[in-house]
Amino acid sequence: MTVKDFFRRHAYDFLAVSSVLVLSSAALVYYAIPKREDLIASVFVEKSLLATYDLSKETTERTIEIEGKFTPMTLGIKKNAIAVLESGCKSQYCVHQGYVSAANHPIVCAYNEVYIALSGKEPVNSVVAGVMVL
Amino acid sequence: MRKKTRFSLLSAVVPFLCSCASGASPLSESKVLFDTLVTGYSNSGNSACLDEVFAELTEWDQWLDAFHVPPAGVASIYTINHTNEPVTVSAPLAELLFFMNSLPSQTEGLFNPLIGNLTALWKEGLAASTPFVPEQTAIDAAVAEIADTEHNFLEINGNTVTRHGSATLDVGAVGKGWVLREVQHVFDDYVEPDYLLDGGSSSFLFGEYGKGDGTYTVTFSDLATKGLKLQKTALGVSSISEQNAVINGVTYSHLVNPLTGSAAAPAVMASAIGIDAGLCDAMSTVFFLAGAEKTKAIATKMGLGYVYYDGTSFVSGNGAPVYDR
Numbered sequence: 001m002t003v004k005d006f007f008r009r010h011a012y013d014f015l016a017v018s019s020v021l022v023l024s025s026a027a028l029v030y031y032a033i034p035k036r037e038d039l040i041a042s043v044f045v046e047k048s049l050l051a052t053y054d055l056s057k058e059t060t061e062r063t064i065e066i067e068g069k070f071t072p073m074t075l076g077i078k079k080n081a082i083a084v085l086e087s088g089c090k091s092q093y094c095v096h097q098g099y100v101s102a103a104n105h106p107i108v109c110a111y112n113e114v115y116i117a118l119s120g121k122e123p124v125n126s127v128v129a130g131v132m133v134l
Numbered sequence: 135m136r137k138k139t140r141f142s143l144l145s146a147v148v149p150f151l152c153s154c155a156s157g158a159s160p161l162s163e164s165k166v167l168f169d170t171l172v173t174g175y176s177n178s179g180n181s182a183c184l185d186e187v188f189a190e191l192t193e194w195d196q197w198l199d200a201f202h203v204p205p206a207g208v209a210s211i212y213t214i215n216h217t218n219e220p221v222t223v224s225a226p227l228a229e230l231l232f233f234m235n236s237l238p239s240q241t242e243g244l245f246n247p248l249i250g251n252l253t254a255l256w257k258e259g260l261a262a263s264t265p266f267v268p269e270q271t272a273i274d275a276a277v278a279e280i281a282d283t284e285h286n287f288l289e290i291n292g293n294t295v296t297r298h299g300s301a302t303l304d305v306g307a308v309g310k311g312w313v314l315r316e317v318q319h320v321f322d323d324y325v326e327p328d329y330l331l332d333g334g335s336s337s338f339l340f341g342e343y344g345k346g347d348g349t350y351t352v353t354f355s356d357l358a359t360k361g362l363k364l365q366k367t368a369l370g371v372s373s374i375s376e377q378n379a380v381i382n383g384v385t386y387s388h389l390v391n392p393l394t395g396s397a398a399a400p401a402v403m404a405s406a407i408g409i410d411a412g413l414c415d416a417m418s419t420v421f422f423l424a425g426a427e428k429t430k431a432i433a434t435k436m437g438l439g440y441v442y443y444d445g446t447s448f449v450s451g452n453g454a455p456v457y458d459r
Contacts, residue, residue, distance in 0.1 A: 047166045090263060103162065106171050106335075111261075115171040117164035123177040123328075124160065125343045129405070130335050130355030130375035 037120040039103060041082045044115040045069065055080045055101075055118075068112025075116075082116060084109060104128070163188055167195040168310050170334030176326060177344055183324035187317050187331065194313040197227045198305050200250070215250060215302045220294045228293045230312050230412070234305070235288055237416055241432065244420045246392035248286055250302030252276035253390050256397045260386055265379035267386070277395040307389070311337040311370050311415020318411070337415045338369040353459065356403040357443050363455045364407065370414030372422040373403035391423050400425060400444070407439035407454050414438065 007014070038056035042049060046069055061078040063085060071088025081101040084094040089111035097107050103120035104127050160177040163184045172191060174184045197210050204210040209223045223231070234247035255276055259268045279286055279301045286299030297303065305312075310333035318339055321329050329341040330350055342348045342365045349363040355375040362369070374387040378399060387399040404421035406414040417438055421429040426442050426449050433440040439454035450456045 042164055044164075044166045044171070104173075104175075104332075106164070106173065108171060113166075115164075115166055117162075117171055117173055119162040119164070121159050123344065124162065124175045124330060125177075125345070125349075126351035126353065127330065127332055127338060128335060128353050128355055129338070129369065129371040130373050130403075 037080065037101075037103060037122045039080045039082075039101065039118050039120045041077075042117045042119070043075070044117070046113045053077060053082070055082060066114070068109060068114050070112055073109065073112060073114060082107070082118070084114075084116075087112060087114075165191070167191050168198060168313070168334065170310070170336075172310075172334065173332045175330040175332075177328040177330075178326065180324055180326045180329075183320060183326045183329075186324075187320045190317045190320065191313060194226075194309075194316065197224060198309045198313070200303070200305070211303050211305055214295055214297050218297055218299075220296045222294050225293055226316060228290060228295060230305070230308070231288060231295055231303075232290050233312070233412065234303075234308060234416075235290060237308075240436070241417075241420045242424075242428075243393050244391065244423045245307065245416055246280055247288060247303055247305075248280055248297075248299075248301035249390060249392045250304040251279060251300070252392065252395060253304050253306065253388070254302075256386070256390050257388065260379045260388070260397070265381055265386075267381055273395040277392070280392050307372075307419040308412060308416040310334055311368070312412035314339045314368065314411040314415075316412075336371045336373075336418075337411055338364075338371075339411055340364045340367055340369070342366055349455075354403055354405075354443075357448070359459055360441070360443075360448060360450075361457050361459050362405075362407070362441070363457055367407060367409060368411035368414045370406045370411065370416070370418035371403065372405070372418040374399050374401075375403075387422075389419055389422050401442060402445045403441075403443045404429065405441045405454075406433065407441075407452075408437065 041053045041055055043051050058077050058079045064075045064077060066073050066075060073084060074086035076083040076085040081099040083099040084107055087094050087109050089109050094107055094109035100107055103118045104124045107116040159179050161179045161181055161184060162173055162175045164171055164173040165188055174187050176184050196204055196208050200211040200215060202212060204212055209221050214221050237245040255268045255272055259266045286301035289296040289298060314331055314333050314337050321341060327342045328344040331339040340350045343350050349365045352362040352364055356373045372389055374385060378385050378387045385399045386397045390397045401422050404418055406417040406421060408414050420432060421440055421442055424432060429440055429442050430451055433452055439452045441450040441454050
């Protein structure tokens with residue numbers, strides 16, 4: 001049997017196996033590319049849980065007014081992201097963080113004792129270290 | 135030959151199908167404790183384990199509270215700070231206080247459990263709407279109070295604690311780390327290897343991440359160029375991020391030197407790495423105050439990894455697994 005005959009005889013086998021390999025590779029690439037995670041935001045004021053927002057269900061950007069310990073605050077919410085847009089705190093660290101969309105990245109306004117924790121369904125394997133105690 | 139083709143097809147499809155299978159969903163739980171946000175992660179989705187961790191943390195939160203009257207029957211830091219009479223505390227709290235009492239001699243006085251009045255003085259000034267440096271006479275008086283160990287000291291006999299003198303306790307530099315150390319057994323009890331416990335972004339407990347090389351990545355809010363890869367260890371971090379005030383060009387932080395009374399920040403960030411989260415928490419504060427050279431000496435004596443950054447130079451040692459970002 002010549003090489004040509006061999007390939008002619010197994011053309012459909014090669015086609016079938018190649019198709020599966022291509023599909024598998026495509027799936028592998030799809031799952032390997034990081035995608036924005038579905039997140040839930042829990043907003044705490046002082047020690048109490050004020051509200052929980054399923055950020056995956058937010059379709060349009062909106063704002064929410066809350067009362068911090070000392071001043072009112074404005075939160076911004078959009079699909080899988082949350083931010084402190086306005087706060088009466090002097091440092092404005094919370095505002096400068098902007099929209100956050102990572103489960104391991106809380107937003108803290110120490111002055112107003114407001115904490116926003118984000119949780120998702122993806123495994124967490126990284127953290128940002130930096131003190132945020134009152 | 136057709137059988138071979140089918141076999142080839144199956145062989146190729148099986149790994150693909152397997153890749154679609156998934157284990158339990160990862161879980162996280164957050165709670166405001168110790169005046170900060172504590173978050174626990176169980177990447178294998180062990181909710182019972184996290185619930186038990188947070189139950190223990192909540193109990194500790196009562197014991198370590200220095201600002202509120204505790205519930206009836208509970209003796210806390212507040213209780214001790216408001217009397218000179220003997221106070222019977224829980225055995226775990228007594229153990230923490232005993233540990234704190236041992237630190238001044240091991241840290242050349244850079245850690246002092248009775249720094250409460252001095253830190254309160256600075257907190258009042260730095261947290262004001264217009265931050266100010268406290269009067270030097272008040273700082274000197276608070277430093278003298280701490281230095282007067284003949285009249286200001288903590289006496290611990292079993293679970294009975296007596297605070298002598300006017301100096302007050304401050305567990306801020308060690309409390310969260312100690313508590314993380316105390317709840318670590320829960321993860322072991324549940325045979326839960328893939329966990330991460332974040333105490334206010336300054337104290338951490340790391341298990342073994344279930345993928346890749348098993349390490350968790352730590353980045354620093356005060357240092358963009360370096361990070362750490364950690365597993366099965368604890369990390370204590372002291373930094374000026376989000377907690378500083380610049381007055382007349384000087385950066386002041388919440389970390390106060392008990393020997394000089396100064397809160398002028400001598401560093402930007404210091405971290406301690408080791409298996410004991412309580413020791414790491416306390417030593418990160420000591421490293422922050424000590425400077426690079428003394429940090430190296432103390433860390434080596436205590437068998438801790440360290441990283442230290444003063445804004446211009448970065449040093450690390452004793453096996454700290456640093457990587458360039």
